Amino acid sequence: MSPYQWILALHVIATIAWMAGLFYLPRLFVYHAMSAPGSEQSETFKLMERRLLRVIMDPAMIASWLFGLWLLALNPALREQGYLQAKTALVVLMTVYHFYLARAVRLFAAGKNTRSHVYWRVMNEVPTLLMIAIIILVIVKPF
Numbered sequence: 001m002s003p004y005q006w007i008l009a010l011h012v013i014a015t016i017a018w019m020a021g022l023f024y025l026p027r028l029f030v031y032h033a034m035s036a037p038g039s040e041q042s043e044t045f046k047l048m049e050r051r052l053l054r055v056i057m058d059p060a061m062i063a064s065w066l067f068g069l070w071l072l073a074l075n076p077a078l079r080e081q082g083y084l085q086a087k088t089a090l091v092v093l094m095t096v097y098h099f100y101l102a103r104a105v106r107l108f109a110a111g112k113n114t115r116s117h118v119y120w121r122v123m124n125e126v127p128t129l130l131m132i133a134i135i136i137l138v139i140v141k142p143f
């Protein structure tokens with residue numbers, strides 16, 4: 001039970017929590033975009049979105065990065081690995097997507113969202129595609 005194994009386990013736990021939020025938040029936006037502005041339903045969505053982001057997604061993203069970089073520090077040779085370089089590029093895209101959703105939480109809270117429920121249904125697929133590519137890279141290590 002090397003420390004590396006414990007940190008790897010904590011890394012995977014954190015990424016699962018982060019992914020859960022990245023899948024769920026755009027789904028809330030789909031229904032929020034269909035609800036009447038100022039309605040009780042819309043106010044409930046605002047609360048759910050803010051809590052999901054602040055209580056789950058932000059800490060899980062930070063923990064994913066912290067434990068991931070810790071693994072790299074413990075095993076610097078990994079930096080040369082093509083699969084991990086490609087994975088890191090996709091994870092940076094995932095992080096940009098996270099901040100895009102955080103901006104959307106603020107826009108919905110201010111009643112300024114202009115995007116339709118169809119737009120958020122399409123955007124909901126982005127983290128799925130990124131996650132599939134990331135898992136294939138880090139498990140199969142194709143290059």
Ligand code: HEM
Pocket residue numbers: 008011012015019064065067068069071072078084091094131134135138139
């Ligand atoms: C947030 C920044 C991230 C960094 C810096 C990072 C870094 C790392 C590193 C250095 C390893 C060890 C690689 C190895 O032992 O081959 C690793 C393993 C892993 N990472 Fe990440 N990662 C990040 C995000 C993610 C994300 C978003 C996911 C999933 C969607 C993910 C899933 C995994 C999995 C499943 C493993 C275990 C692979 C294995 O043991 O075979 N990581 N990560």
